[in-house]
Amino acid sequence: MSASSTLIATDPSGGPSRSASRFLYRHPRVRLAGLLTAPLLWLVVLYLGSLLVMIVAAFWSTDSFTGTLIKEPTLDNFKTLLHDPVYRTVALRTLGIAVSVTVIDMVLAVPIAFMAAKVVRSRRVRYAIVIAVTMPLWAGYLVKGYAMQTMFINNGVIDWMLAPFGLKGPGLGLLATILSLAYLWLPYMVLPVYAGLERLPDSLLEASADLGAPAGHTFRAVVVPLLVPSLVAGSIFTFSLTLGDYIMVKIVGGTTQMWSNIIYDNVGVANNLPLAAAAAFFPIIVIVGYLLAVRRTGALENL
Amino acid sequence: MTLSRRTRWILGIISAGVLVFIYFPLVVVVINSFNASKVFSWPPTSWTLEWWQKAATNEGVRAALVTSLKAGLGATTIAILLGAMISFAVSRYRFFGRETISFVVILPIALPGIITGIALNSAFNTVLVPLGITFGLFTVILGHATFCIVVVFNNVLARLRRTGTNLEEAAMDLGAGPFQTFRDVTFPAVRSALVAGALLAFALSFDEIVVTTFTSGPGIETLPQWIFNNLFRPNQGPIINAVAAALLVAFILPVYLAMRMSDAPGAVTQVGAEP
Structure with a gap:
């Protein structure tokens, strides 16, 4: 044309x-x-413009009596976030949750993706597995949050399942938050891993077997190294989605706080937009840093 | 890879376990919506349809459903138009900054919702409110459309790349102008991708809560907001459960259809760069 x-x-x-x-x-x-x-106009003026306003607002402050914005540049918000130990604890906890969620999702995703891409022969069954994993992605965030609450709540479904063994579930709290977030983001890990495995030529696996490698050795020496970009691609989702989440922890986390709760509370309850905007820098810096770090693994082409 | 019978069995059992992990909590929600108990209790001991009836006639649920539908339709309409326009520009033209555009389209969904949320919130406060436009359904639609563009963009772009330009060039060689070529050749080729993208954009908007929280105003409550607000109120458990069960059924169908119409079963959820 x-x-x-x-x-x-x-x-x-x-x-x-x-x-x-x-x-x-x-x-x-x-x-x-x-x-x-x-x-x-929409994306650059409305969206990037909004981001710019937020970035600028991080350097403003609020009058502690009237709550009105003082539009003079200051670094006070960043100083508060860096020096107050409470913020440090929440930041480390949030990173820990994000890493745990990512690891759990990798461990769950690889076997089922491998099953679908390399073990099952029938195309129909293969697609059925992929659709079965993908479908709940659209089942509704809050519906799944509610489902997780019924699982973990005191005398909930997990307690009921463990009762015959004389055990009790973890209840609402940190562990429930990690497992619920892993539950939510699992499809985001399965899909890139499945796509990566599908691209992996069978001839490589056959060559490895012909040269005498047992299945386990082939998996470690051939499959896993070639799968790294896909795993990284999946981890971008699980990691950054976890960093930004503040709702699931309210539903299943008991009194646990994550970093985004700080952002949320400062916009809403505390009415301190500048501090919230400054707090928003943390996930942005971590996510952008992560994206830059993994760029050369080729993961970004696997998203 | 030649796997021993035992390895195959182990893989099969783990995969089945993962599927149970995915679906079991959802099945519990559906079963529990027929539980006659007024407070949360598991397992159910008696059954009722009362909660489904109450959910169906609840004023708050109905108002929230209408708000969600309006927001979803508004955001989807904008997303279809803008998403299709960018995907045509990116696939059919060469211009400065073409690679950057894909990045900007993905950004609203790649960054956490809370960041998009407070960014839009502070921008609306700074720009729209002084103009007399207050927070309400309109601002919710603006917010939702921003992150819905990407799903239409990805679906249509994948289709345009796959179909190529041969048929369009043939139509033009035979004397059709740009309008006629679009109507008779290009549009029919991308129609199903547009439908798939639109369904997903709607589903994305319908499920959204974070950006909604920061862009909605007094008196505006979408269905996810209704669920979230009622989770922390006493005695609302059974009705929430019935609403959640109804949503599960309502969501699965359109997404299943979108997957059938899309080019690959997984592609519809891949929000990232082009395949």
Whole structure:
């Protein structure tokens, strides 16, 4: 569809739509501008502009009596977040939760993805497994949050299942938060791992077996190294989604706090937007740093 | 890979276990919605349809459902238009900053919702409120559309890349102008991808709570907000459970359809870069 190509439709009996058509055909830049203006206004002005306002707001402060914004640059918000030990504890806890969730999801995703991509022969069964894993992604965040609450709550389903063994479940709290978040984000890990395994040629596995490697050795020496970009791609989702979450911990976490609760509480209850905006820097820096660190593994092409 | 019978069995059992882990809690929610007990109790000892009836006639649920539908339709309409426009521009033209555009489209969903939420919140406060536009359904739609664009974009872009430009060039060589080519050739080729993208955008909007919290105003409550607010109120458990069970059924169908219409079963959830 380049302007230089071939004949131009020449129908002399053209009305206004015909001439508009001809004008557009001859001016691909006009067509491009027509396509891009509205979306770019939206994404650049509305969205990136909003992000910019938030970044600037992080350097403002609020009047502690009236709660009004003082729009003079200050680093006080960042000093508060860096020096108060409470914030440090919550930051470390949140990172710990994000790492645990990622590891749990990797451990659960690899076997089922391997089963679907390399063990099952029938295409139908293979697709059925992928759809079965993907479908709950759309079952509703709060519905799943509620489901997890019924599992973990005192005298809930887990307590009921463990009762015959004389045991009791962990109840609402940190462990329930980690398991619930792992439950929520599992499909985001399974999909890239499945795609990575599907791309992995069977001939490599056969060659390894022909050279005498047992299945376990082939898995460690051939499959896992080639799977790293997919695992990293999945971890981008599990990690950054966990860092940004504050709702699940309210539903299943008891009194546990995550970093995003600090952001939320400062926008809402405390009415301190500048501190919230400064707190938002932490997940942004961690996520962008993570993206930059993993860029050379080729994971970003696997998203 | 040649696997021993035993390894195959172990893999099969683990996979089955993972599927049970995924579906068991959801099945519990559906079963428990027929539990006659007024407070949470498991296992159920007697059964009733009372909670489904109460949920269906509850004023708050109904109002929240209407709000969610309006927000979803508004956001989806904007996302279809903008998402399709960018995907055409990116797949059919070369221009400065083309790679960056894909990145900007993905950003609203790659960054945590709370960041998009407070960014939009402070921007609306700074720009819209002085103009007399207050927080309400309109601002919710603006917020939702922003992160819904990416699913339409990804679906349509994948389709446009796959179909190529041969048919369009043939149509133009035969004398069709840009409008006619679009109507008779391009649009039919991308129609099902548009539908899949639209369904997913709607599902994404319908389920959203974080951006909603920061962009909605007084008197506006979407269905997820209703569930969340009532989770912490006494005596609402059974009704929430019935609403949750109804949502499970309502969600699974359109997503299943979207998966059937999309190019690959997993592609619809891959929010990242083009395949």
